[in-house]
Amino acid sequence: MSFTFDDLNEEQRRAVTIEKGPILILAGAGSGKTRVITYRIAYLISKRLTSPRGIIAITFTNKAADEMKSRITSMLGRGDIWIRTFHSTCAKILRESLRRNRALGSLIKRSENYTIYDEHDQQTVIKECLKDLNIDLQEWSPGYVGAMINRVKEDLQKPDNIDHDLVRRVYEQYNKRLEQYNAVDFDDLIMLTVKLFQQDRSTLEHYQNLFRYILVDEYQDTNKAQYVFTRLLAEKYRNLCVVGDDDQSIYSWRGAEIRNILDFEKDFPETAVIKLEQNYRSTKTILKAASSVVDNNEYRKPKTLWCENQDGEEISFYLADDAYTEAAYVARRIIEGRLQGQSLNDFAVFYRVNYQSRMFEECFVRFQIPYELVGALKFYERAEIKNVLAYLKVIVNPNDSVGLKRIINVPSRKIGNITVEKLNKYCEENGYSLYQGLSQCRHITALDQKTVEKLMKFIALMNDLRKKSKELDLFELVMIVVRQSGYLDSLSDRETDADYIRRKNIEELIISIKEYNKQHPNAALANYLADVSLRGDIDDWDRDSAKVNLMTLHNAKGLEFDTVFITGVEDGLVPHYKSRSDQYQYEEERRLLYVGITRACKKLHLTCARQRESFRSGTMYPSISPFLREIPKNVISGAVIDYDDMG
DNA sequence: CAGGAGGGGCTTTTT
DNA sequence: GCCCCTCCTG
Numbered sequence A: 001m002s003f004t005f006d007d008l009n010e011e012q013r014r015a016v017t018i019e020k021g022p023i024l025i026l027a028g029a030g031s032g033k034t035r036v037i038t039y040r041i042a043y044l045i046s047k048r049l050t051s052p053r054g055i056i057a058i059t060f061t062n063k064a065a066d067e068m069k070s071r072i073t074s075m076l077g078r079g080d081i082w083i084r085t086f087h088s089t090c091a092k093i094l095r096e097s098l099r100r101n102r103a104l105g106s107l108i109k110r111s112e113n114y115t116i117y118d119e120h121d122q123q124t125v126i127k128e129c130l131k132d133l134n135i136d137l138q139e140w141s142p143g144y145v146g147a148m149i150n151r152v153k154e155d156l157q158k159p160d161n162i163d164h165d166l167v168r169r170v171y172e173q174y175n176k177r178l179e180q181y182n183a184v185d186f187d188d189l190i191m192l193t194v195k196l197f198q199q200d201r202s203t204l205e206h207y208q209n210l211f212r213y214i215l216v217d218e219y220q221d222t223n224k225a226q227y228v229f230t231r232l233l234a235e236k237y238r239n240l241c242v243v244g245d246d247d248q249s250i251y252s253w254r255g256a257e258i259r260n261i262l263d264f265e266k267d268f269p270e271t272a273v274i275k276l277e278q279n280y281r282s283t284k285t286i287l288k289a290a291s292s293v294v295d296n297n298e299y300r301k302p303k304t305l306w307c308e309n310q311d312g313e314e315i316s317f318y319l320a321d322d323a324y325t326e327a328a329y330v331a332r333r334i335i336e337g338r339l340q341g342q343s344l345n346d347f348a349v350f351y352r353v354n355y356q357s358r359m360f361e362e363c364f365v366r367f368q369i370p371y372e373l374v375g376a377l378k379f380y381e382r383a384e385i386k387n388v389l390a391y392l393k394v395i396v397n398p399n400d401s402v403g404l405k406r407i408i409n410v411p412s413r414k415i416g417n418i419t420v421e422k423l424n425k426y427c428e429e430n431g432y433s434l435y436q437g438l439s440q441c442r443h444i445t446a447l448d449q450k451t452v453e454k455l456m457k458f459i460a461l462m463n464d465l466r467k468k469s470k471e472l473d474l475f476e477l478v479m480i481v482v483r484q485s486g487y488l489d490s491l492s493d494r495e496t497d498a499d500y501i502r503r504k505n506i507e508e509l510i511i512s513i514k515e516y517n518k519q520h521p522n523a524a525l526a527n528y529l530a531d532v533s534l535r536g537d538i539d540d541w542d543r544d545s546a547k548v549n550l551m552t553l554h555n556a557k558g559l560e561f562d563t564v565f566i567t568g569v570e571d572g573l574v575p576h577y578k579s580r581s582d583q584y585q586y587e588e589e590r591r592l593l594y595v596g597i598t599r600a601c602k603k604l605h606l607t608c609a610r611q612r613e614s615f616r617s618g619t620m621y622p623s624i625s626p627f628l629r630e631i632p633k634n635v636i637s638g639a640v641i642d643y644d645d646m647g
Numbered sequence B: 001c002a003g004g005a006g007g008g009g010c011t012t013t014t015t
Numbered sequence C: 001g002c003c004c005c006t007c008c009t010g
Helices: A012-016 A033-046 A062-076 A087-100 A102-106 A119-132 A141-152 A165-180 A186-200 A201-210 A222-232 A285-292 A323-339 A354-366 A381-394 A401-407 A417-430 A434-439 A449-469 A474-484 A486-493 A498-521 A525-532 A583-597 A640-645
Strands: A023-027 A055-059 A082-085 A115-117 A183-185 A215-216 A240-246 A271-276 A315-322 A347-351 A371-373 A548-552 A562-564 A601-614 A618-620 A636-638
Touching: A012 A033, A012 A271, A023 A033, A033 A062, A033 A215, A033 A240, A055 A062, A055 A087, A055 A347, A062 A082, A062 A449, A082 A087, A087 A102, A087 A186, A087 A222, A087 A525, A102 A119, A102 A186, A115 A186, A115 A525, A119 A141, A119 A165, A119 A401, A141 A165, A141 A186, A141 A222, A165 A183, A165 A271, A183 A186, A186 A201, A186 A215, A186 A222, A201 A222, A215 A222, A222 A240, A222 A618, A285 A315, A285 A583, A285 A601, A315 A323, A323 A347, A323 A354, A323 A562, A347 A354, A354 A371, A354 A548, A381 A449, A381 A474, A381 A498, A381 A525, A401 A434, A417 A434, A417 A449, A434 A449, A449 A474, A449 A498, A474 A486, A474 A525, A486 A498, A498 A525, A562 A583
Parallel strands: A023 A240, A023 A271, A055 A082, A055 A215, A115 A183, A215 A240, A315 A601, A315 A636, A347 A548, A347 A562, A371 A548, A562 A601
Antiparallel strands: A601 A618
């Protein structure tokens, strides 16, 4: 074994070496929790308490999972451990279980090759339901209804608990449609796995016996469904180790229950509680600022982070005239830092809302500062990428009517909405899926001969691609798909810039598929599609590339940078104006700032703008954030006096 | 009946 | 600034 515990402190070592029973690790920011988890996994394996297969570790992002895997591989020389997010874990359990026992399909109402719908697909289905139920889309926006549906699933509520009759009806129809499409949304992945565990004893026992040791990171951000999932899995052997920090709970709007971490000891009374309070990341100054902010929260476990690091530089505050000046200030500080030998990827710029990134992008282009934007324009959400993936999804799951509608006229086959509507009506009347209906389209009296021919040609294409998919590997298949569908050609006809970019993006997708193929030689197409559907913004981010990092405060969780800029520290952004009325939400905004501050190792910059343009309310003249006043003035340099200038 | 062009809506945070 | 819907043209 090629590692020692010399670089762990006493508490960390204790957390790593407890061999049995539940463990609650309350890990403050920068206290080395990732190290504790990886060392613990290595310890369990090297002491032969379990084989690698007997461990499951759940992380918050795929990125974190990949990093943890590679660390363990370098420690043990092997990395065949189940380290995944909740969603990816459940997606795999569902698929495995449906494969192992087809009869479970009647319980889950899905088959093995189900499709995962993202938020956009979800809204498409909700729109279908709202239209079908004759509900006014202005009054009930799909986004709003979707959020309510998600909440029901995250909380594992019974649909009859939905207080609004109308939403309940949409909920029911929405779920029925997903069943028909053989599709699940993000929250179904967790909810259906819980259902599977609760209603099929043998499946639950299979996984309980498989995973003798369970580790869950970022436990403060688990929701009810994830909590029940974890509890069920851990019930038998009770070797559950959860790691988290109530001060870093920032996902309550996604159903996360801070209670899960605060009440852990109630569920598992024999829990060993370990507190990691020594911070190894930040300077004393930064830590002081962070603590003095979060100390104002009422709903938290009292704790004190400390460190042996240097005092470090003062925190700088800059009050800009407007968002552009703010961005230019950040750019100048970065150029300055570069001259002093810092690398571009030592810098990170955080903001509360995605649209703030635009100003930084614009400005960094002008200053010729290479940057990497995390989130916002997600690669896998680009239309051309979704189109190609939709072909693959329909090939795997012909019942995926959302995917099918997406590609039926891409590239243009002169099949328009009216034809699709007629087809749809025919399918509904005869109980066909759209795909089935296509093969029967010659029987649709409402269609003329020309249209029928077009539809037959399309279904022949899809049938052919489906047949080929069984013989070809992933890379070969996607090449055939983009060529044979005519999609690639359609993007070459007109020499517009937009088409050129689309072709480039498809090329990039194909390269990434080739790479995936290399890493997972035997992966089924369905597995690839699931992986892609569950990829987050941060997952494709390259920490090591020589670029300044731009991201939201939420995306910053779990990361660290030498120099951090937290921008727009204004009343209305941090805290966000929508969170101001509710104390609980208000405190979450404070935690968000706390998370941002504690990402910084050496130097922290806070910036505000006197004036900010907003699409919704025109020009705003915000005050500085009330949280800023909670930082002691003696750790802040710069125009501290400017504080009181503002509104 | 398909499909492009142009106008009105809206943006918290995300697996 | 971007997406969605509608209207108009061919």
